[in-house]
Amino acid sequence: MTEILDFKRSRSTCVEKVDENRMVSICRLQDTLTEAFVEIKVKLPDLEIIDAKGKFYRSYQKECQENENKALKKVIGVRIGPGMLKIIKGLMGEETDCKELIFMVEECCHGVILAFTKKSLDRHSMEDLNAIDYYKDMVKKNIRMYNRCAAFAPGSILVEGLTPPSE
Secondary structure (H helix, E strand, C coil): CCCCCCCCEEEEEEEEEEECCEEEEEEEEEECCCEEEEEEEEECCCCEEEEEEEEEEECCCHHHHCCHHHHHHCCCCCECCCCHHHHHHHHHHCCCCCHHHHHHHHHHHHHHHHHHHHHHHHCCCCCCHHHHHHHHHHHHHCHHHCCCCHHHCCCCCCCCCCCCCCC
16 A cells, blocks of 8 residues: 655735734644744834734644744844844744744745735736736845745746745
8 A cells, every 4th residue: 555645735824904003914824734823013114023922733843832932022123124034033043943933924024015015016917918027027126025925936927937035
């Protein structure tokens, strides 16, 4: 009898404006081995992280089920913008070896950035052939958008020919 690995993954990030001064971004991850969420609250207009919490309900990695909230508190005060990924990795890396936790915080931050990019994305209809060039150029100018949503994921015509950012 041959065994076949059965792996399924679902990841989503949702961003909501709570009021004129705050946004919340929540990343949920569920797969065959992991179930977790991370939530960050962001102060507007300076995009400063004012709170962070999360929980790993299950994980195959022991380090992901220990001190997740202690590690998340390290990002309070970080501003979302250029250089944030290096800062987040550095701060959280002092507290945890759970790479998925750090990735989920980054996803929350990218969700906030995409929320502000939405108006620009809405300008063009996908039926418009010029829209493909418009979106491809937009990702080229801000390569951090690469693979941050399904439209800009590898295999999409909108990122065809673009070089993914290095870690």
